[in-house]
Amino acid sequence: MNSLRARLLAATAVLLLAFIVLTGVALETAVSERADQAEHDRLQGLSYALLGSAEITDDGGFKLAPRVLPESDLTRPDSGLYALVLNEDGETVWRSPSLLDPVDMPSLPAVGEWQFMRIYPEKGTLITLSFGFRWVTDGGEDFRYTLVVAEDASTFIKQMQRFRGVLWALLSASALVLLIVELLILRWGLAPLRRLARNLSTLQAHEKRRIEGRYPDEIQPLVSNLNTMLSNDQARLTRYRNALGDLAHSLKTPMAVLRGLAEDQRLEESQRKPLRNQLARMNDILDYQLQKAAAAGKRSLTASISIAPIAEKLARALTKVYAEDGTRFRVHIDTGVKAPIDEGDLTELLGTLMDNAAKYGNGQVDVRAETRDGDLHMQIDDNGQGFGDGSTERLLERGVRADTNREGQGLGLAVAAEIVRSYTGEITLTNCENGGARVAIVLPAG
Structure with missing residues (x-):
């Protein structure tokens, strides 16, 4: 109850x-x-x-x-x-x-x-x-x-029997009337809670930024604290993104100067090579942090969104990117599968993993998602060489790559892991039955 x-x-x-x-x-x-x-x-x-x-x-x-x-x-x-x-x-x-x-x-x-x-x-x-x-x-x-x-x-x-009949009939009628009155009183008394629930639903749909209206004295402190939490949540995310954006912008000019020095033919190759390596490291760090900033992370009152439309949209876009390789993307997701995750985070997560699967696969990528016990279970499979027999935990670290023969910075899985962990989820790297790589993700309902 x-x-x-x-x-x-x-x-x-x-x-x-x-x-x-x-x-x-x-x-x-x-x-x-x-x-x-x-x-x-x-x-x-x-x-x-x-x-x-x-x-x-x-x-x-x-x-x-x-x-x-x-x-x-x-x-x-x-x-x-x-x-x-x-x-x-x-x-x-x-x-x-x-x-x-x-x-x-x-x-x-x-x-x-x-x-x-x-x-x-x-x-x-x-x-x-x-x-x-x-x-x-x-x-x-x-x-x-x-x-x-x-x-x-x-x-x-x-x-006495007639008296008892009249007595219990009147008492029963009185009880019924009192119950109806009590139901009306409860409906009137709990109306502010229903209004608060409707406003929270509106917030989850991102139609408003705060809970509007005046509530009874017992509920108003809760409403005020929720509004404060929402404001701080949005302000903190904005400050985080702005700070990283400002940092990247501030470093552009010094890095351009250093890149010019690294290409200066007047310097010895033994001096230019370490400089280029350090600049590459700095560039990787900036890219990684900026990708993290793009991810909103788990926020208060996040609305549940459908997974299938975003996965299908990414599949169509990546099919054009890998058209020369003939890579096929197959999405096995029912339209009713939803999860409380920011749309930008889901796009970044699926886009990164599907791109990795296409890059390191052998022409076929399968994307699956389903809801079990309220939790979202997703997996992205390819038909490539897989992750090998060693430990896969290090592959979730920034800069670590499973295949060093292909171009890349080793940031994709690290960014995906950051997004999943920001939603208190789990990400595991295994091999499929056909030998390809499989990335399995579980995002909890709460």
């Missing part, structure tokens, strides 16, 4: 779900307890009314006339409201006309205590309130009784 919005939305959804569940459980528990308390109070009031109208005979008989019952539902058979009195042995000594079937109580309260509970007879569920009491007759005898008042719980259960 790489999206900040997805992460924040997921975290908010989890917290909101936990809050909704806890709130629902708390409300349901509170309402259920309040309903139980209201039922308890109602049955307790009915119990007091029944006890106030009761009579006990001298032999312990419990009498309660139907006409004095406080609730009319107690007189209607199977009305849902019931009352009964049990003796100390748990036997029924009186029951209301509404109670048709006996009720078995799992336990009886002590004298003076109330017991609120649910029981589950064969027909549904009953809410019961029991009260244990003693009755002392005028003759001094006391009798132990338990008054049980019960009510059918079906109505109560339906009301």
Whole structure:
């Protein structure tokens, strides 16, 4: 999950779900307890009314006339409201006309205590309130009784189920609305980051030189630092190129004077030859450094460019250069292969290696490139004599040449290696299966 919005939305959804569940459980528990308390109070009031109208005979008989019952539902058979009195042995000594079937109580309260509970007879569920009491007759005898008042719980259960349905429906709708609002808030809050990403994409396409616009206080320092880095990057590259250009220009006149002295016939050959050699070395150094200056190197926010068009353009140009030799250039690169490299650097890199392959090959140069795991893999093959059996590492050094019979300064591979290393890439020199030379390059994606 790489999206900040997805992460924040997921975290908010989890917290909101936990809050909704806890709130629902708390409300349901509170309402259920309040309903139980209201039922308890109602049955307790009915119990007091029944006890106030009761009579006990001298032999312990419990009498309660139907006409004095406080609730009319107690007189209607199977009305849902019931009352009964049990003796100390748990036997029924009186029951209301509404109670048709006996009720078995799992336990009886002590004298003076109330017991609120649910029981589950064969027909549904009953809410019961029991009260244990003693009755002392005028003759001094006391009798132990338990008054049980019960009510059918079906109505109560339906009301609670309806309440739960409404409660969870409202909470679910509230959660959905809050999630939508949270999504809109996240979209609004992360809008500056999306704008920054668009500006960075514009920078990668080289349409702008800096990130424009004002950003929130949390992001503005990052934007300012990026702009500073981009400015310093461009200024450093410009100073580097200008300094080398100025140096080359400044040395032109002194080198011309020295070259004139090296050709002066008045000097002995033994004096002119060392002078020519040193001038050649100086010229090689200047060429090498100027080629390095032409390479931009890895820059911040470099755009990815297609490899195939540049390779094909170079192949057409070099085909004309080596037309007399009949050299063929074959490019095996899909149009979708891209890499984050400066176009000038890629042109310099491929141009140098393809020119070397044509110069030291035997009429055929193959250029391949593909993307594997995000990295660019390129190889330039020729069908020449190859690099031989010795170490090829020294060939990447300035001035070292594999074939001294051909003209050249030994700078091409060194410049190519400089460009590849500036992009933290790798360059290796090997031989092909057919014996020719192969230059393999890997440029990392990041």
